[in-house]
Amino acid sequence: MPKIPKEKLEKYLHLHREFTGKFINLHPIQRGGILTEAARKAIVEFGDGYSTCDWCPPKTPRLDMIERPPIAQFMADLATFLGMDVARVVTRCREAKFIAFAMLGKPGDTVVVDSLAHYSTYTAAELAGLNVKEVPHGDYPEFKVGLNAYADKIEEVKKETGKLPAVVVLTHVDYLYGNLNDAAVVGKICKKYGVPFLLNAAYTAGVMPIDGKKLGADIIVSSGHKSWAASAPTGILAMKEDIAGDVLKRSKIVGDLSGRKFAAKEYALLGCTVMGAPLITLMASFPHVVERVEHWQEEVEKARYLVKLIERIEGTRQLGIKPKQHTLIHMESDGLHKVSETHKRRGFFLYDELRERNIVGIQAGLTKHFKLNTYGLSLNQVKTVAKAFEEIAKKYGLKVG
């Protein structure tokens, strides 16, 4: 058999993460996924392969039917928490989108999406064979999505294809500017047209309060590793009862010789999904998540506070809607960019300087535009970050304040 020489295997012997302990990590996608202590214990307990499957019910052998550990109960609580009727945990938010697209659309159908949707919304549509029609966003510096244009776009699809869009998607908070959209506006439009409304709450559910019923969402998708203090990969697919039957259709395929059938299985999920540790982290963190969303406004205040301090640097401004309504922040800095133009490390100087101060997570090399996320940082940590920016700016001769 093909052998791998021992020396090639050494690199796997001591896998470790570089940014733990003393570091303040501002990584835009990582703040909401930091495990709770409860999840950190549970992940070890349930680390082994199919660790959730000790008590799989023989008559309905399916992950979401397992009651020991309380997975079935969790699915129900998760749906309730989001103001929906039915929930499943799938492998990623993007898989949840793909499942909805594949089950509600046919190849050639169209899905309407906001033009700030994450790339995975597009690839999910592509895999399902759907076309996308984008709802425009406004110009610099707000880049606000024009929510009322959803109606126009639905009309356009109807006119161009002779049928309504298979699904309408709104990204609740986008990945680029961290703008929060008023989902209820789109919910109302979708209701009027009778089109399924999928709300991508990857950046919102799990950190801020979400009530799917109030927002008029038919489907809410979210990301456990992004916003629910859970390990990757975990996605949430929550639905209203009347659409769940379509999305979670049972398998009908029959073996042509054997006659085998798999009628218990939800085939778009391929049967079971996250049959191990990440699901358990999601469950272990759930009591904390239920509590933490109540403190969302405090998190937003910290983000606004940091923005105010960083904006004191010459030629620096926050992009996206102001004031911030989310902790994901996009900064633009002509000042820091100007420094990079003559620095021997070019744009990397900012990363170097922050790292020297034990602050990481802003993409190395960027100065003109960079993203950061303050979710879950203490006020003191936020102050440390603000002070670091001020020091760096002053060190390179930029005006502050």
Next chain:
Amino acid sequence: MPKIPKEKLEKYLHLHREFTGKFINLHPIQRGGILTEAARKAIVEFGDGYSTCDWCPPKTPRLDMIERPPIAQFMADLATFLGMDVARVVTRCREAKFIAFAMLGKPGDTVVVDSLAHYSTYTAAELAGLNVKEVPHGDYPEFKVGLNAYADKIEEVKKETGKLPAVVVLTHVDYLYGNLNDAAVVGKICKKYGVPFLLNAAYTAGVMPIDGKKLGADIIVSSGHKSWAASAPTGILAMKEDIAGDVLKRSKIVGDLSGRKFAAKEYALLGCTVMGAPLITLMASFPHVVERVEHWQEEVEKARYLVKLIERIEGTRQLGIKPKQHTLIHMESDGLHKVSETHKRRGFFLYDELRERNIVGIQAGLTKHFKLNTYGLSLNQVKTVAKAFEEIAKKYGLKVG
């Protein structure tokens, strides 16, 4: 917002696994997925959400391109280890099958599968819109799949549909009898017809030596949580170079207004896949896995030894090919079944008796047919299991030996 009352959340506070420590767990799908000590350390280190993404390369932002931790290197080593050219880690073996089906077939095409394929092979075909044509297996007690019939089935598909099957699937070792199939036979047939050959090595790669080139496989799929000492969910998708281009097609979708493109993304994977802890456990266990497959024959010997001892119980025999060539064992016991007919706990008596002896993993309620797996048990543990069966049989008046 919808609240979850505190008392409903208590059940998530102390999630624990019941069968650890003193228990010998014979669960048919769990033996190959028990973490190594290295993986147990790594899972804590990389427990947080997107823990693998600290060093995502900005120009090719994709999980398999990350070099810190050595994910890109791992993809290459994994392919080499399996005798293939290209590898990706996806969320499950079943997702790997779905990806291959979706990318190599069109809705309405046919996939040829062995009639002992796992249900997830069928649901993957169903989601991809493909029909299945089954290759028959022989009768009781061997249930051996007739591999030469693959040629007939390919011919049948050609005759009935006017085109060759999109993919041909062989389950290397099946879930029901643990029969090992000679994949090279099917490899040759597929080569003759020019049809892609997908080998489902969920029960083999990671525990026994596999050389995809020798077997003539175009695609090997496997399951990290089943056979690679990794946490769920982790699937392996390994391919030959010439087919990888089709399976891993880059995204071509374009935002109609924004013009956004995502040309770095492999769209059937939806971009990134296992961006956290389970992937890291797979990597951390890899050095051990590379070594352990060399000891496969010892594992098979232990399985045969246990079969021999359990078969001494009156009316008890191993089903499937004899002697065992794999550690997944299917036993049939008229003797134990006879006991269950008059026992007040019915079929559950066997589970109860084993559990009293700290042996678990055989499905509660079963006596006439039950499955177990000896992979990774010490010889002493195997002897303990054999002795337990002997004791239980004698206790209920069955002859032994």
